[in-house]
Amino acid sequence: xxFSNTIGAAFAAVALFAATPAAKAxxxxxxxxxxxxxxxxxxxxxxxxxxxxxxxxxxxxxxxGTGEVLRGATVLAKxxxxxxxxYDVEIPGLDFQADVPSKERGYTAEVLDAAGYxxxxxMVAIESSGLLGTGGDYRDSxxxxxxxxxxxxxxxxxxxxxxxxxxxxxRYISQDPPVPxxxxxxxxxxxxxxxxxxxSGSARRSVREKLVRASEYLRExxxxxxxxxxxxxxxxxxxxxxxxxxxxxxxxNVLAKFRAxxxxxxxxxxxxxxxxxxxxxxxxCREGWTVxxxxxxxxxxxxxxxxxxxxxxxxxxxxxxxxxxNAAILYAAGVQVAIKPASRGISLGGITGRDIMHLPxxxxxxxxxxxxxxxxIAAVTTVPARMMGVSHRVGTLEVxxxxxxxxxxxxxxxxxxxxxxxxxxxxxxxxxxxxxxxAHIRPRAExxxxxxxxxxxxxxxxxxxxxxxxxxGDDDKDKQNGKDEEE
Amino acid sequence: xxxxxxLLAALPLTAAQPTTPDLLAIKVGKAETIDQGTLEHAxxxxxxxxxxxxxxxxxxxxxxxxLDRDPEWTVMPGLVNAYSRGPLDSRGGNDSTPGLRASGxxxxxxxxxxxxxxxxxxxxxxxxxxxxxxxRAVAIRTKADTAEGLILRDDAYLKIRMRSSGSDKKMLKKGxxxxxxxxxxxxxxxxxxxxEQEKAKKxxxxxxxxxxxxxxxxxxxxxxxxxxxxxxxxxxxxxxxxAEAFLQLRAHELSxxxxxxxxxxxxxxxxxxxxxxxxxxLRIPITTELDIFNVKREIGLRACRVxxxxxxxxxxxxxxxxxxxMELAESGAKLVLIPRDDSVVGHEAWLRNxxxxxxxxxxxxxxxxxxxxxxxxLLKVADxxxxxxxxxxxxxxxFEGDPLEPGTRVEAVMLEGEFVTGEVKL
Numbered sequence: 001x002x003f004s005n006t007i008g009a010a011f012a013a014v015a016l017f018a019a020t021p022a023a024k025a026x027x028x029x030x031x032x033x034x035x036x037x038x039x040x041x042x043x044x045x046x047x048x049x050x051x052x053x054x055x056x057x058x059x060x061x062x063x064x065g066t067g068e069v070l071r072g073a074t075v076l077a078k079x080x081x082x083x084x085x086x087y088d089v090e091i092p093g094l095d096f097q098a099d100v101p102s103k104e105r106g107y108t109a110e111v112l113d114a115a116g117y118x119x120x121x122x123m124v125a126i127e128s129s130g131l132l133g134t135g136g137d138y139r140d141s142x143x144x145x146x147x148x149x150x151x152x153x154x155x156x157x158x159x160x161x162x163x164x165x166x167x168x169x170x171r172y173i174s175q176d177p178p179v180p181x182x183x184x185x186x187x188x189x190x191x192x193x194x195x196x197x198x199x200s201g202s203a204r205r206s207v208r209e210k211l212v213r214a215s216e217y218l219r220e221x222x223x224x225x226x227x228x229x230x231x232x233x234x235x236x237x238x239x240x241x242x243x244x245x246x247x248x249x250x251x252x253n254v255l256a257k258f259r260a261x262x263x264x265x266x267x268x269x270x271x272x273x274x275x276x277x278x279x280x281x282x283x284x285c286r287e288g289w290t291v292x293x294x295x296x297x298x299x300x301x302x303x304x305x306x307x308x309x310x311x312x313x314x315x316x317x318x319x320x321x322x323x324x325x326n327a328a329i330l331y332a333a334g335v336q337v338a339i340k341p342a343s344r345g346i347s348l349g350g351i352t353g354r355d356i357m358h359l360p361x362x363x364x365x366x367x368x369x370x371x372x373x374x375x376x377i378a379a380v381t382t383v384p385a386r387m388m389g390v391s392h393r394v395g396t397l398e399v400x401x402x403x404x405x406x407x408x409x410x411x412x413x414x415x416x417x418x419x420x421x422x423x424x425x426x427x428x429x430x431x432x433x434x435x436x437x438x439a440h441i442r443p444r445a446e447x448x449x450x451x452x453x454x455x456x457x458x459x460x461x462x463x464x465x466x467x468x469x470x471x472x473g474d475d476d477k478d479k480q481n482g483k484d485e486e487e
Numbered sequence: 488x489x490x491x492x493x494l495l496a497a498l499p500l501t502a503a504q505p506t507t508p509d510l511l512a513i514k515v516g517k518a519e520t521i522d523q524g525t526l527e528h529a530x531x532x533x534x535x536x537x538x539x540x541x542x543x544x545x546x547x548x549x550x551x552x553x554l555d556r557d558p559e560w561t562v563m564p565g566l567v568n569a570y571s572r573g574p575l576d577s578r579g580g581n582d583s584t585p586g587l588r589a590s591g592x593x594x595x596x597x598x599x600x601x602x603x604x605x606x607x608x609x610x611x612x613x614x615x616x617x618x619x620x621x622x623r624a625v626a627i628r629t630k631a632d633t634a635e636g637l638i639l640r641d642d643a644y645l646k647i648r649m650r651s652s653g654s655d656k657k658m659l660k661k662g663x664x665x666x667x668x669x670x671x672x673x674x675x676x677x678x679x680x681x682x683e684q685e686k687a688k689k690x691x692x693x694x695x696x697x698x699x700x701x702x703x704x705x706x707x708x709x710x711x712x713x714x715x716x717x718x719x720x721x722x723x724x725x726x727x728x729x730a731e732a733f734l735q736l737r738a739h740e741l742s743x744x745x746x747x748x749x750x751x752x753x754x755x756x757x758x759x760x761x762x763x764x765x766x767x768x769l770r771i772p773i774t775t776e777l778d779i780f781n782v783k784r785e786i787g788l789r790a791c792r793v794x795x796x797x798x799x800x801x802x803x804x805x806x807x808x809x810x811x812x813m814e815l816a817e818s819g820a821k822l823v824l825i826p827r828d829d830s831v832v833g834h835e836a837w838l839r840n841x842x843x844x845x846x847x848x849x850x851x852x853x854x855x856x857x858x859x860x861x862x863x864x865l866l867k868v869a870d871x872x873x874x875x876x877x878x879x880x881x882x883x884x885x886f887e888g889d890p891l892e893p894g895t896r897v898e899a900v901m902l903e904g905e906f907v908t909g910e911v912k913l
Contacts, residue, residue: 133651133751137652137653140651140653140656140755141652141653142651142751143751144751145749145750145781146751172751172781172782174781174784174785176784177788178784178785180757180758181757183754183758436805
């Protein structure tokens, strides 16, 4: 506890001199200087405590999702947030002070050697169901052991939309000593959309009326903000008849979400969006390719299913129905495209390949229709994150964002590729070789990668390695089962 | 002594059962004492229903009647089923009624008690039925003449059901909020009372001074005690039963038995408990694909009691067998085993099923403990039963072999020093 002692002393000093502001400033200024050049390259210590956790993936080709590919690079996370991405990144506990027991280092570190593998940002499913358990109140009903959650993680999904919320697939991993489950870390945001019905004439009318009233109010309010400076007594304009969710849409706080497929509906949405100046999100968007330019002008987001096959109505002469090119055409016209499979849950019956477990396969069909590969990956990472308003946390691998990533054995969108490890908040929550589901299909060669090294605070390296084999719940399980079979 | 003998003699006894003498020495081949291991050629001296001496090859004073079954018999403490409804029905609500007591449901004249006593079950913990927080369990002996006579200890534990749901979590939190509400109310009432006291004192002082001046000559002392009575002692506002239970939990006067159904429930329980501190144990019913192994380390580190059935389960989505009671016991949890089925038939198979678990790797001592001392601890009656220890009740089962072997017959059952079944000839 060398570091914490010095920190304690520093605090005591600050407390002593706190009475005189000048002394305080003098004491704090060197610290401020230190924190200002925080780039990930500086040493470790100072603010590290026993609860500080470092996680690193090294040697992999890192696809950051921002357009860059860093071959054989390292991603380093501190307490779940990405601290550094690049080359020559110092990994605490491994390169740095490797001979010093972690007790004195005062932090734990975990290193995943992934040379020959690829690292992508964890996928963000724009919508799914059943990955967080069966309850609707995610924080208080989540089942962080649910089979569907593990299957979602095996697909590479780390975050997902659940009706109006954006949630993380935070699985509970038993640690030694146990760390309380982070219930508050599940829901990233619970008010992602304002849902509008666009199905019937009356619904359309109602949307328009609400928009008219809300924009009227906004105009009055802005005028009032100016006028009130001169006349302090002036009353705030009445909010009567104003739909708060519509107001949020016009102020850009949430996305207006529509469910629409036909050309007429899409055109109507595009026009009303341009008229009132908001960006619509359109779920379905089957005939979007016929009015792509209009949707592009409206700055629309589209959630499409590339494999959908539906003929147009035979009564119509115009173009219509589904098209495998839909995503590609929409993208070319400037529409932000998110992709979802035909079934949003995990289905273990019927024909495989249509459920949320096959999100990358679904994306592959959009590429077949002409969508560029980077846009295809964005359709399951950055675009959904942006739509749900959580792109400051997830969607790409950037310094400061959550360390939610997947390590694959090939191109994410190739049908043969398996997710080998899934990491959420700097913690390995899925390891293909540790789970029942795919461990036996093209198993990872034991010698190919070094096993996960876990260095625990308060233990030396040898003890830590012993602890690791126990920390891994599945090892025990296998032992158990072996015993069972013997008897 | 004579009076007791007379009373005992007056009790109606079945013809097949000879009256058990007040002072009796029993010699058996083996005694599973639970807390002192296994004794070979054990001698147990019983007086007035209590064990007064136990040891290997103890000399027996002349004149003391001896029941010599060395080496044929094995003895172990009477079985304790800490989680049963016994003969009571299973209707219950979904609300929070922590003031309810299962002891209120007791009635006599039910075959169930006699039937399970014959199988060696000398103690039962009857819990109140229902979801939510149905109330408090009662520990009973399985033979008595009146319903009150059955009761060994009321308020054995408070049953709480916890699932991964907001409503269950809220219910637990609200319980502690109620307790906080009462503390606040009490503080206010006390403040008010104190103010009133002060006021009364002041006015009294004034009065006294006047009196002193006026009645100097008369000198009749005013009785202070009378005055105090008039103003009244402080009386705390009445606790509502919900708040009372949670205040008792906080004061460690009551412990909780929390029924969970899967691993996630455990995490939600920890979340709902938050910073509150109280004693709690777990009830985890074994289901086919129970996933509790996910949190066995966490449960083991808490070293709480876990009430389970002696039953194997399967690893989810496979046919691989798992011995979860064993896994939890090995992680450090204190195992309490209960019959798979809460019927007389279930109690009949209880020992055999436990034996099966030992066959599948469960530690034998842990298994025997899980049938006797651990459930007694859970019911807070371990000071008087649950093991063959000097000073405890003479609740015993006698077998003609290993109690956990299938096919071993129960030869006799003793409840508080009296043979209740079996033909025992001295």
